[in-house]
Amino acid sequence: MNRREFVKNSSLTAAAITILPEKSLFANTAAPKLKIAIIGVGLRGQNHLELLLKRDDVELAAICDVDERMLATAKEMITKSGKTMPKIFTGESYAWKKLLQIKDLKAVLIATPWEWHKPMIIGALEAGLKYVASEVVIGITLQDHWDVVRAAEKYEAQVMMLENVCYRRDVLAVLNMVRQGIFGEILHLQGGYQHDLRVVKFNDGVKPYGGGVEFNEKGFSEARWRTNHSVHRNGDLYPTHGIGPVAQCVNINRGNRFIKLSSFATKSRSLHKYVVDNAGENHPNAKVNFRLGDIVTTTISCANGETIILQHDTNSPRPYSLGFRVQGTDGLWMDLNNSIYVEGKSKPHAWDNAKEWLDKYDHPLWKKYGNDAQGAGHGGMDFFVVHAFVESAKRGTPTPLDVYDAAAWSAITPLSEQSIELGNETIDFPDFTGGKWMTRQPVFALNDDY
Amino acid sequence: MIFNKNLVTEPLVNLPDPVVCAPDYISDRQETGYSREWQAPFLPLTFLPELSTSYSFTITLQSKHTPAFLQMGKIKLGINDGYLFIADLTDHRLITTTKSQAGVKLVLVVKPQPNGASYAKLIAMDDCGLTLATLKSTRHLTADWSGSINLHTTLTALRVEGMPSLKIEPNPKTTV
Numbered sequence: 190m191n192r193r194e195f196v197k198n199s200s201l202t203a204a205a206i207t208i209l210p211e212k213s214l215f216a217n218t219a220a221p222k223l224k225i226a227i228i229g230v231g232l233r234g235q236n237h238l239e240l241l242l243k244r245d246d247v248e249l250a251a252i253c254d255v256d257e258r259m260l261a262t263a264k265e266m267i268t269k270s271g272k273t274m275p276k277i278f279t280g281e282s283y284a285w286k287k288l289l290q291i292k293d294l295k296a297v298l299i300a301t302p303w304e305w306h307k308p309m310i311i312g313a314l315e316a317g318l319k320y321v322a323s324e325v326v327i328g329i330t331l332q333d334h335w336d337v338v339r340a341a342e343k344y345e346a347q348v349m350m351l352e353n354v355c356y357r358r359d360v361l362a363v364l365n366m367v368r369q370g371i372f373g374e375i376l377h378l379q380g381g382y383q384h385d386l387r388v389v390k391f392n393d394g395v396k397p398y399g400g401g402v403e404f405n406e407k408g409f410s411e412a413r414w415r416t417n418h419s420v421h422r423n424g425d426l427y428p429t430h431g432i433g434p435v436a437q438c439v440n441i442n443r444g445n446r447f448i449k450l451s452s453f454a455t456k457s458r459s460l461h462k463y464v465v466d467n468a469g470e471n472h473p474n475a476k477v478n479f480r481l482g483d484i485v486t487t488t489i490s491c492a493n494g495e496t497i498i499l500q501h502d503t504n505s506p507r508p509y510s511l512g513f514r515v516q517g518t519d520g521l522w523m524d525l526n527n528s529i530y531v532e533g534k535s536k537p538h539a540w541d542n543a544k545e546w547l548d549k550y551d552h553p554l555w556k557k558y559g560n561d562a563q564g565a566g567h568g569g570m571d572f573f574v575v576h577a578f579v580e581s582a583k584r585g586t587p588t589p590l591d592v593y594d595a596a597a598w599s600a601i602t603p604l605s606e607q608s609i610e611l612g613n614e615t616i617d618f619p620d621f622t623g624g625k626w627m628t629r630q631p632v633f634a635l636n637d638d639y
Numbered sequence: 640m641i642f643n644k645n646l647v648t649e650p651l652v653n654l655p656d657p658v659v660c661a662p663d664y665i666s667d668r669q670e671t672g673y674s675r676e677w678q679a680p681f682l683p684l685t686f687l688p689e690l691s692t693s694y695s696f697t698i699t700l701q702s703k704h705t706p707a708f709l710q711m712g713k714i715k716l717g718i719n720d721g722y723l724f725i726a727d728l729t730d731h732r733l734i735t736t737t738k739s740q741a742g743v744k745l746v747l748v749v750k751p752q753p754n755g756a757s758y759a760k761l762i763a764m765d766d767c768g769l770t771l772a773t774l775k776s777t778r779h780l781t782a783d784w785s786g787s788i789n790l791h792t793t794l795t796a797l798r799v800e801g802m803p804s805l806k807i808e809p810n811p812k813t814t815v
């Protein structure tokens with residue numbers, strides 16, 4: 190075969206791969222399929238279900254939920270996919286424990302209300318599973334976080350928190366730039382969760398978003414459980430989307446760690462106002478005292494001298510933004526104005542449009558899987574986080590986001606609550622790695638594998 | 640097969656070096672710092688630490704019970720009746736027995752200030768490392784901290800970290 194024929198044949202092969210049905214791209218006929226189950230097939234769990242149904246390298250063994258409506262939707266999705274209907278576990282709050290007894294189950298994915306994450310993670314580890322994925326966050330109290338860490342260590346298992354924003358395309362491009370030194374030595378980072386959730390926290394008990402001011406038992410979907418945290422707690426209740434990406438930029442738990450934290454909360458006004466504006470002063474929920482400050486700001490210091498500011502802003506009217514900023518001795522990125530400045534490359538005192546930079550430093554993962562991620566939830570990043578978990582479990586390798594990452598990121602909530610409770614006190618950040626942070630090596634997104 | 644094209648160990652981006660990133664104080668402390676730790680039941684009741692109070696120092700003590708306190712030089716500090724105290728200064732926030740029932744860790748950090756003054760911060764933590772209360776004081780001179788450590792309670796652990804007293808020259812910033 191001469192060179193011209195080789196190139197021609199190679200092109201035909203490449204074209205054949207390109208036109209294969211999407212699900213065939215994930216087939217792995219040589220290796221056994223990963224036997225996996227999902228606990229919680231509400232709206233978030235259904236995102237993960239959709240991704241798993243597209244893969245031919247996993248066998249969905251079971252799903253579990255206590256909500257009949259959500260279960261019915263999930264079953265419909267499975268039927269439409271043409272896949273075998275898995276075992277269904279439902280009917281009582283601890284049906285998930287029976288699911289964990291399925292023979293040869295290798296992995297479980299948990300997408301339930303926050304307060305269930307810790308017992309379900311630990312239950313899965315006690316049942317012998319070595320790969321457990323949990324939606325954010327992994328616990329409520331600081332003790333919960335230690336319990337999960339110690340259980341993962343005891344059973345030598347992988348606990349991966351599904352922090353999808355770590356895989357956002359611009360976030361990964363910026364991480365690529367950080368690792369190549371474009372911004373110089375990193376000094377300061379910002380992120381947060383600035384998302385008007387009023388129509389998530391309140392609804393009419395029928396639709397998942399808005400249409401009423403009900404929550405708890407009269408609400409539906411997240412309003413049944415999430416809103417209650419805003420009633421009883423005051424802190425950064427949802428820190429991981431903001432902290433995960435910036436933690437990767439400064440190698441938290443891998444050569445660096447969080448040292449101290451302080452949090453400040455504004456007064457609480459907007460949830461009460463929303464109830465009054467939409468249902469009047471006489472509605473019973475207008476009498477609820479919401480503890481959560483409308484905007485909670487947290488400052489964290491790191492062992493290597495960086496500072497991080499996180500903002501939690503879910504009660505007031507505003508467009509969505511995670512408010513990222515990554516700043517070093519040579520320049521910075523800010524996602525809010527989609528801008529980058531690099532000294533010596535950008536015009537002095539003028540922003541560059543970030544697009545050129547982000548395209549140039551597009552991460553190898555997105556170059557490779559960008560097409561596969563098309564249509565996946567949250568702009569495609571859900572594909573990557575589930576893909577990483579599945580590939581790790583298939584290969585028996587450590588997950589790229591591990592239990593120490595999960596604990597450090599998620600523990601910001603109870604620590605911020607405590608800081609506010611103590612009058613905005615600066616408080617110490619526990620070292621979940623027990624000193625191993627000094628020698629652990631970075632592992633996240635080092636190549637185009639997963 | 641689309642996946643498994645690249646080895647996990649084949650980085651496509653440059654890696655930071657965690658060793659280079661490690662904070663200075665780790666190596667500093669190992670080379671020149673003073674660090675001693677006692678575990679019960681070997682705890683002495685009174686001893687003279689070879690510690691310079693002209694430099695920052697940290698004392699960490701753990702106790703399964705409250706009250707727990709010690710005296711360092713002229714200054715008595717700890718937790719009593721659920722409140723942190725440094726000499727005659729008492730915090731207003733009550734640490735309930737529920738919060739401290741599994742034991743309490745007290746961390747004292749003292750930093751010298753200009754003109755021989757000192758800044759002291761006392762932190763109470765539960766067994767998870769959650770800060771329960773803090774108390775700050777600037778009422779004492781650096782010299783007030785010098786002297787023996789007297790333990791007034793049964794501790795489970797004590798650690799003293801700082802700079803040794805023997806080979807340290809007086810700090811010009813803290814000399815009157």
